[in-house]
Amino acid sequence: MTMLLAAPALLLIAVVFGWPMLRYAWLSFHADSVLTGLEPVANGGANWLRLAADQRFWLDAGQTARFALISVSLELLLALAIALLLHQRWRGRGAVRALTLLPWALPTTMMALGWRWIFNTPYGPIEVLARSLGLGSLDLLSTPSITWLVTVFADVWKTTPFITLILLAGLQSIPEDLYSAFRLEGGTPLQALRRVTLPLLLPYILLSLLFRLAQAFGVFDLVQVLTGGGPAGSTESIALYAYLNGMRFLDFGYSATVMLAGFLLLTAMILAGTLLLKSVGLLRPLDR
Amino acid sequence: MKLRRWLAGGALALLMALGVLVGSASSRAEEVSILMPSSFTDASADLVKTFNREHRGRIHLSLIRGPLNTESISDLAISSLLLGDAPFDALLMDVTWLPKYAAAGWLEPLDPWFDQGDQEQLVQGARLGNDYDGHLYRWPLVADVGLLYWRTDLMDQPPATPDALVEVAGRLVNSETVANGFVWQGRQYEGLSCDFLEVLQGFGGHWMDTTTNTMELDTPAATAAAAWLNDLISEGVSPYAVTNYAEAESLQAFKAGDAALMRNWPYAWAELQKDDSTVKGNVGISLMVAQPGERPGATLGSWGLSLMRQSQHQEAAVEAIRYLTSETAQRQRFLNNGYTPIQADLFNDPQMLKASPVLPDLLEALNHAVVRPPTPLYAQLSDVVQRELNGLFTAAGSADEAMSTTQQRSQTLLRAAGAKP
Structure with missing residues (x-):
């Protein structure tokens, strides 16, 4: 009976997720480029051999992981603080709640274009400010060691509201009685945060982490518009590299290989994270 | 689809x-x-x-x-x-x-x-x-072709061979007449492939044979070309900064009078004749150097x-x-x-x-034009060359190793994309 009820959902997942994955897996064992007339021709795993020795792919994988881990960590910390603040009762809270959601509501390409102008050298306001302070040119979008931080910043600005929203919903699900009881037992507000709020919020934190990690690992539009993967490839992500292989180099076999490899890396990362959390006992509240 | x-x-x-x-x-x-x-x-x-x-x-x-x-x-x-x-x-x-x-x-x-x-x-x-x-x-x-710009006030004639270039540029740097000898495009991007192709041609080498899809990047000529470029940097004939130079940076250095020789495209000529150019009136145009007996090359844009x-x-x-x-x-x-x-x-x-x-x-250079390998996979092959060469310039290693890696990676790439051997 359970299976029967779950069948529509499983079918949907199979169609929109399972089939493309299988198709990618199949394509990754074929050459499908202009050299083959854009028709798939089996190439005996040559794509995977190429991937293993492809410095650009591994560099991009490292950069993508760095981007995802750092921006999601920052977003979580910020979102927790904002959610706690927005959960308190104060005048004008409704308006502020609506305002904090605004960055999330903006299309990514629009906001990336906006940041590109703001950080532009030499005409952007940041650059003008730096010059008037006598700091000289910052070249924020053309310095490989700095530009990736700009992409992190833009991502944090844009998606913190998303985590805030989930955490706020979580906070509202915690019964007020628990806090009253805790206070009655002589607990301080800080202790309440550690002993009541955080443990009960944990499922929401983990859920948003999962969502955001998967999303950040597949980052494409933000990087494509803000930096185009530059300078010198320092902000290129796996998804962007897969796009370039397909759309610019017209090598669809290798593009599928890159995309699939990115998916496998993400899965491995999440699996490792889950095992780690399990080993320290953090996942127990989820097993209810 | x-x-x-x-x-x-x-x-x-x-x-x-x-x-x-x-x-x-x-x-x-x-x-x-x-x-x-x-x-x-x-x-x-x-x-x-x-x-x-x-x-x-x-x-x-x-x-x-x-x-x-x-x-x-x-x-x-x-x-x-x-x-x-x-x-x-x-x-x-x-x-x-x-x-x-x-x-x-x-x-x-x-x-x-x-x-x-x-x-x-x-x-x-x-x-x-x-x-x-x-x-x-x-x-x-x-x-559009690649050119060698030279300072008419610093030398009587442009160098024609790799040795002559090293000699004249090295002498001008050592005597502190100019800050830099020879500026070119060493950054990891398409410009580096263009520069390399010219030097490769001058050493009598080829990138690949597109009729048979055979790479020729681990040949003695290709290795010698890569080693020569690397030595320019390690011996101070070119500043280390060229490893991050594109056309604009090279032009900036040459225009300011800080370099004796520059590799660039025809557009640079007009820039060098502007009033804010330190070297206005002291610039000549020539071809990239070539070993005696080899035909010099100018990469076609x-x-x-x-x-x-x-x-x-x-x-x-x-x-x-x-x-x-x-x-x-x-x-x-x-x-x-x-x-x-x-x-x-x-x-x-x-x-x-x-x-x-x-x-x-310009006509003379156009008569020596060489094309980058006319293969549909050029962009990817060029990426391999750019990475390996820039890696050679910026990290320790030998031209031999770098070029044999380039050769191998290029061949794997061709095979994966379905090129017929």
């Missing part, structure tokens, strides 16, 4: 909107549109007006103003071509795109319209890079017009292509915008020579 179509959808919608905006005008005339980078549409505005006046009621030409960036415009064109219904009849193409577009079956051969006689009018360098698989797919609009296979107005589009590449058009584009012409006799034309005394030097 579905996914590709879907991805391309957005770009097409944008193009169509552009097309509608640019289109308009008379309804009876045959509508022809050509997609170009914005710098070229802007330089051709007057020509389009004249063309439309002369063809009133028959053909109406409109240029679609694409992005300035070379890669962005290719992405835009490819997105709409993958859909199978591009809203332009012709496309202005960079020399490195042609094999990819031709192999994908997007281009219509121009052989029926341009014959041997037309070809013979062209300067040697402009005849290259227009063919794929025995068919003509592109007609050149402007020529260049843009040209291609006809789309699915165009409904092929005859009219070719008429527009002919007009935009005519002698009048070349003259106008050279005098107003400094674009190098493609027709041989224009290089001896008094009016043109008056505008630029270096035309004969």
Whole structure:
């Protein structure tokens, strides 16, 4: 009976997720480029051999992981603080709640274009400010060691509201009685945060982490518009590299290989994270 | 295929909107549109007006103003071509795109319209890079080649061999006459591949044989070329900073009088003659050095017009292509915008020579033009070369190792993409 009820959902997942994955897996064992007339021709795993020795792919994988881990960590910390603040009762809270959601509501390409102008050298306001302070040119979008931080910043600005929203919903699900009881037992507000709020919020934190990690690992539009993967490839992500292989180099076999490899890396990362959390006992509240 | 179509959808919608905006005008005339980078549409505005006046009621030409960036415009064109219904009849193409577009079956051969006689009018360098698989797919609009700029106040004649270059530049640096000897493009990007190709040619080597898909990057000549470039940096003939130099940085150093020699494209000449240039009047143009007995090479840049296979107005589009590449058009584009012409006799034309005394030097370079490997996989192969060479310059290692890795990675790449051995 359970299976029967779950069948529509499983079918949907199979169609929109399972089939493309299988198709990618199949394509990754074929050459499908202009050299083959854009028709798939089996190439005996040559794509995977190429991937293993492809410095650009591994560099991009490292950069993508760095981007995802750092921006999601920052977003979580910020979102927790904002959610706690927005959960308190104060005048004008409704308006502020609506305002904090605004960055999330903006299309990514629009906001990336906006940041590109703001950080532009030499005409952007940041650059003008730096010059008037006598700091000289910052070249924020053309310095490989700095530009990736700009992409992190833009991502944090844009998606913190998303985590805030989930955490706020979580906070509202915690019964007020628990806090009253805790206070009655002589607990301080800080202790309440550690002993009541955080443990009960944990499922929401983990859920948003999962969502955001998967999303950040597949980052494409933000990087494509803000930096185009530059300078010198320092902000290129796996998804962007897969796009370039397909759309610019017209090598669809290798593009599928890159995309699939990115998916496998993400899965491995999440699996490792889950095992780690399990080993320290953090996942127990989820097993209810 | 579905996914590709879907991805391309957005770009097409944008193009169509552009097309509608640019289109308009008379309804009876045959509508022809050509997609170009914005710098070229802007330089051709007057020509389009004249063309439309002369063809009133028959053909109406409109240029679609694409992005300035070379890669962005290719992405835009490819997105709409993958859909199978591009809203332009012709496309202005960079020399490195042609094999990819031709192999994908997007281009219509121009052989029926341009014959041997037309070809013979062209300067040697402009005849290259227009063919794929025995068919003509592109007609050149402007020529572009790599050049060696030298300081006439620091040396009597430009160096012709690698040893002579090291000697003269090294001497000028050691005597502290100039800060840097030779500036070029060592950053990890396409410019490095162009520089390498010239030096490779000068050492008698080749990148690859595209008829058999054989890479030739671990040959003694290729290794010697890579080692020579690396030694320029390690021996101080070139500053370490060239490992992050593109054209603009090299030009900046040379223009400020901080370098004795520079590798760059023809556009640099006009920049060096401006009033803010320290070296104005002290600059000569020559060819990249070559070993005694080897032919020097000048990497071919260049843009040209291609006809789309699915165009409904092929005859009219070719008429527009002919007009935009005519002698009048070349003259106008050279005098107003400094674009190098493609027709041989224009290089001896008094009016043109008056505008630029270096035309004969450009002609000489165009006669030594070499093309980057005309394979549909060029972009990826070039990426491997850029990575390995820049890695060699910036980290410890030998040219031998770097070139043998380049060779191996290039071969794996060819195999994975389905190249027949």
